[in-house]
Amino acid sequence: RKEVEQDPGPFNVPEGATVAFNCTYSNSASQSFFWYRQDCRKEPKLLMSVYSSGNEDGRFTAQLNRASQYISLLIRDSKLSDSATYLCVVNQAGTALIFGKGTTLSVSS
Amino acid sequence: NAGVTQTPKFRVLKTGQSMTLLCAQDMNHEYMYWYRQDPGMGLRLIHYSVGEGTTAKGEVPDGYNVSRLKKQNFLLGLESAAPSQTSVYFCASTRQGTGNTIYFGEGSWLTVV
Numbered sequence: 368r369k370e371v372e373q374d375p376g377p378f379n380v381p382e383g384a385t386v387a388f389n390c391t392y393s394n395s396a397s398q399s400f401f402w403y404r405q406d407c408r409k410e411p412k413l414l415m416s417v418y419s420s421g422n423e424d425g426r427f428t429a430q431l432n433r434a435s436q437y438i439s440l441l442i443r444d445s446k447l448s449d450s451a452t453y454l455c456v457v458n459q460a461g462t463a464l465i466f467g468k469g470t471t472l473s474v475s476s
Numbered sequence: 477n478a479g480v481t482q483t484p485k486f487r488v489l490k491t492g493q494s495m496t497l498l499c500a501q502d503m504n505h506e507y508m509y510w511y512r513q514d515p516g517m518g519l520r521l522i523h524y525s526v527g528e529g530t531t532a533k534g535e536v537p538d539g540y541n542v543s544r545l546k547k548q549n550f551l552l553g554l555e556s557a558a559p560s561q562t563s564v565y566f567c568a569s570t571r572q573g574t575g576n577t578i579y580f581g582e583g584s585w586l587t588v589v
Contacts, residue, residue, distance in 0.1 A: 399575040410566055410580035464509065464578060468518030
């Protein structure tokens, strides 16, 4: 089992749609969690951290389920500009940052 | 504030040649990382460093060496480049501890022919 797994997609949705991505991690000692966004031929950039209580930033909502070891990202009212690859990142005990392979989202008009 | 800077941005190497990628950060971060990203493989950790003078192996360290002689710099070396090392290389840094934002450089595109 991969340490961090994501559905690679692609997810093709129309503008205005709601889309959800899931990510599972295998190490129960993992301590912190993030969603990063990566545009084509660019470096990954932080989208949001994921907290145990769940957190929201505008149209984006992140959830963490420690018991089931999965993280989710919900995007409401999708925009064309949301088209990108979304990376799930898990910080395990110590300093290792483990990335999922990413989920590709394509939003069309 | 430049953040994380990688040089060179693009490079073509012949098989067997050596080269060094330089990563510099001006945020006084303790932790620095080198990743490679290949199609369908995601970001894979090559080596990392938790402080000046320390380095550790990541998931795919073979064929690479690193050095962290100064806190702000993290060098990635290829002693004898192979076509399998054709990739995009990203350097990243973060403050000590967990839960901190990771900052990436813009990437270095390396082709080995």
